[in-house]
Amino acid sequence: MTDTAYFRIKLIVFALVSASFTNVYITQPVLPVLQDEFAVDLVMVSFSISGVILGIALSNLPFGMLIDRYDIQPIVLVGGTMVAAAGLVCALTDNFWVLIAARFVQGLFIPALTTCLAAYLAKTIPLASLSVVMGSYVSATVLGGLGGRLLGGWIHPPLHWRYAFITASVFILIATFMAVKWLPKPAKDLSVNKTPVSFVSLLKRKELFLIFLCALGSFSVFSSVFNYLPFRLEGAPFNFSTESITLVFLVYITGIFMGPTAGRLSNRFGSGNTLLLGSGILAVSLLVILMQSVVAIVIGLIGVCMGFFMVHAAAVGALNKKLTSGHGRANALYVLFYYIGGGLGITAAGFAYKQGGWNVMILLSITMLIIPVLTGLSERKQN
Template identity: 30%
Template sequence: MYWIHRSCRFNVDDMSATHFTEKDTREPVASPDLPTEANRDRRLSAALWCAGLATFALMYAPQGLLTQIGHDAAVSAAQASLLVSAATLGLALSVLPWARFSDRVGRPTAMRYAAAIAGLLAVAVPWLPTFEALVAGRFVQGVALGGLPALAMTLLHEVAVPARTAVLAGSYVAATSLGGLGGRLLVVPVADHLGWRPALAILGVGLAILMAVLIVLLPAGQGQRSTVPSSGSLAVHLRDVRLLALFGIGALLVGGMVAVFNYLPFRLEAAPYHLAPTVVSLILLAYLAGTAGSRAAGWLVGRLGHRTVLVLACTFMAGGTVLSLDGSLILILLGLAAVTAGLFVGHAVASGMVGAHATTGRAQATALYNVSYYAGSSLFGWVGGIAWASGHWAGVAVLVLVLTMLALVLAVLPKTNPPR
């Protein structure tokens, strides 16, 4: 499923899997100085876990604080959501430049630059004095973060053993779900005691440490560089119906989930629930369903096929949205878990399919997927505010259902999936 030229040699940590003694008849012996392919994959997996955790914690941490920030800055729900949308928009606009930069210097080197800049901004941005400055700072954060998810899947397909790419891709997406959960969950109780600015700054220090670990764990050297002109690759990808459908699926599904997470706190902190922000943040533990779903995505694809899993992902999101319309907190929680699981299963499958299908210009293809994914997050996360203002939670639910049904249509198109 995930094809890589077996004849390519990658200079990763200057390593080879095994070496032979002088006589060919003797058993291969693992080099004491050079890591095996399994060790290399474990190190790569750990690096991508750091990338997923740090990127998504930093990007979505303000989501759990939108009600507090909106009250403190005297802005509406839709305006407060710009702190999330600005970061995802900056990321969406930066992934193609990061991909082009990585073609020149190599994926690991580009990711190191992105991690270093993002780590510094994580500590500095929370102290910007005005709401407008915060929105601008969040946009710049997104630009820096664009070099991590934009290149993670590409590096994975270029470096990892082909048979393990599906599992490692699911593991990376699981890390993104844990990062999104941790960012939201950790800052809220700290903000209740110290305020939202110190809470975001403390989180930023922890994420800067994760970025430093990522820099150490990434493969040494420049890695593989592309010899295909970027503009030519982009044109080819934008004419590929299968890739365009996958881009659309990612944008629609993540847009629906971000709308849910942006405005659910406004619902639960108002009548008839009147839940405290810390209690609302605990409801976000439903995000763990995304972790489990993304880890299971590769296994499901191997048994059910891409199309079936994508259809299931869309169905889970739609069903969860309908459940959330009920007034019961238990059903709202179950609905939230279904929405989250659906998004991360769909994202893991769609992003992995993009990397596998684009055998040339893979960095540009995965960058285009990330442009679509985060543009959808930014756009529909903000549109959810309009839906909330006009119809409260029912308006948000209708928006999510429409987005999910559109994704389902793209998932069942014949050219969305590779031939059996």
């Protein structure tokens, strides 16, 4: 692969993954606004996020099988078109349940653009460069998550949150057509796996199963914190506006740099040590954001981003380094566990928040960190 082709792949994948994740979190900074506009409670309005996550969780395995058998281009074309179309429905509807249904459809087709691309990279990029490239892939998820939050939070005040969906739909259509036109096919004929690896056999491998659990545990923590952050900041003693809440989400920028950095740390010190370091940073940062101080919360959220994306990038890199086949299925399982963790985390944290407030929710999140810690200890033994 030439340097030009290598750069083009990274650029296209970065654009497509960023566009995909823009759609996932687009309603997060305006959840209180949606709650008032549709007259629903806190847990119900969170379905505008968890509905997407549920869709992603359900469709990951089928798309993981498809990418092990077929070329990336038609999968991306269908996925990108459906995500954009559902986004336009979100922009137009006045019915809360139609909004949730359209968000669910977006979730069903996002794996065509994320899980399938991760498997494509694992089959296309040389092994020596894989950790760093997967780190860049994670950085694209960060930029997309931040972009969606900024669209939802900053476009709403002068116009309306609905325009954020229109912008995101246009963005993902452009990225989709770029990918279909310019993503090269792998040099070898990998479109059909003659001896496909089953999902069950992947789950039976202890070292892979722990990585899948690591995705579940770490994302349950991260998604809980950022999903209920707007409610925390909207209330006393902070009383933030929607624009101010959206500004706080700029801490997400930290993750853009942590993806490639975590890849390099894993190459140098091992994935186990990187997982343990990221988990430690996460734990300390969660304690910091318990403080009733804007400065402490911002510092703590920066640490949460650093720790989470360090864990996430190290886990993705470790997973793909262990594979010789079945990349699509393995990455599908990883993302399945990842979003199951997000969905369960948001739901459980919502009830914890309603019953005990922010502090109880954060303490619940801290207990979940035992999972990435155990994964890191296991990885250290294998290195």
